[in-house]
């Protein structure tokens with residue numbers, strides 16, 4: 001059997017980096033593409049191209065001669081970033097997504113997986129901490145997260161139309177908040193697990209950290225290893241409609257902070273700031289359809305997954321503080 005070639009877009013980023021390494025282990029010939037090289041560790045991808053996928057021409061280059069496309073490249077971040085950058089996010093992701101799916105079809109890709117988000121779900125269903133878990137069919141009538149969520153929902157529909165009208169095989173995966181080693185942990189795009197880990201890593205025992213909101217808002221968090229396995233399984237499946245990929249372990253942000261503090265072995269004083277971005281009040285994944293389709297669902301509990309995540313971030317933070325002050329100032 002000839003070796004399949006897989007393209008991973010966004011392979012310089014968090015999930016794409018892990019996915020490229022996983023696909024190499026699965027025996028694929030892997031081409032990674034991103035606008036930047038991976039920041040924290042080398043990639044195992046056989047080829048790595050630095051390309052700006054907002055360009056139609058670059059999408060044609062990236063998709064030439066590949067069988068499977070795992071399309072993860074996006075302008076994205078945690079709630080602080082996505083609420084303050086709606087114009088650039090919508091502009092960049094629209095260009096990336098339209099050009100990628102068009103080039104993928106024209107170049108004859110056999111399968112195209114789009115990384116969508118739980119941000120497509122209506123805000124009116126996410127107003128309470130004890131939220132009802134979100135089912136795939138809940139996405140309409142639509143009221144997604146402004147900018148980022150709306151653009152993801154539009155691209156989901158484009159995948160559906162390409163599949164229905166032109167027989168182009170697509171897969172659509174709605175990730176719920178993903179965390180783990182090699183994820184962005186500073187700079188403004190970081191999500192809550194990484195931000196809280198970084199803050200706790202930076203204080204002494206008994207120190208104070210700032211938490212956005214009153215700490216009672218809820219989320220479910222998925223470890224990146226579950227995310228990668230789920231992506232792979234969904235790509236191999238015959239299911240071409242949107243699927244949730246997340247855990248259904250609902251926790252408050254304060255509970256997340258307590259878990260990280262326990263893993264860090266530190267007592268932490270919480271200072272809540274309700275003037276900071278908070279997003280929806282509660283969000284959880286209903287995994288019924290995922291279980292039906294795959295007979296599988298993410299299984300790493302948050303307390304377990306936080307251990308390697310916190311350790312990696314604490315090492316990164318310690319490494320930064322050990323660099324000479326002159327070098328840090330120059331960066």
Ligand code: NAD
Nearest residue numbers: 010012013014015035052053072073074115117175177178
């Ligand atoms: P990430 O920011 O670490 O990775 C995205 C990558 O896309 C980055 O490396 C970035 O450089 C690259 N990129 C941005 N613009 C580009 C361009 N013009 N050309 C080429 N590459 C470009 O984010 P991630 O967490 O790895 O997310 C991967 C995908 O999963 C994204 O589509 C994101 O929207 C989606 N998603 C992630 C989460 C999560 O919790 N991490 C949740 C829902 C959806």
Ligand code: GDD
Nearest residue numbers: 077078079117118176177190191192195211212277278279
């Ligand atoms: N980022 C961040 N940083 N969030 C914090 C912090 C902090 O220091 N402290 C508390 N929070 C709270 C936020 O106010 C929010 O209520 C909650 O933690 C979760 O924030 P994020 O992890 O930033 O994002 P999100 O869950 O609202 O949305 C994320 O997940 C979606 C998929 O489920 C984003 O990354 C989206 O881009 C993604 O699509």
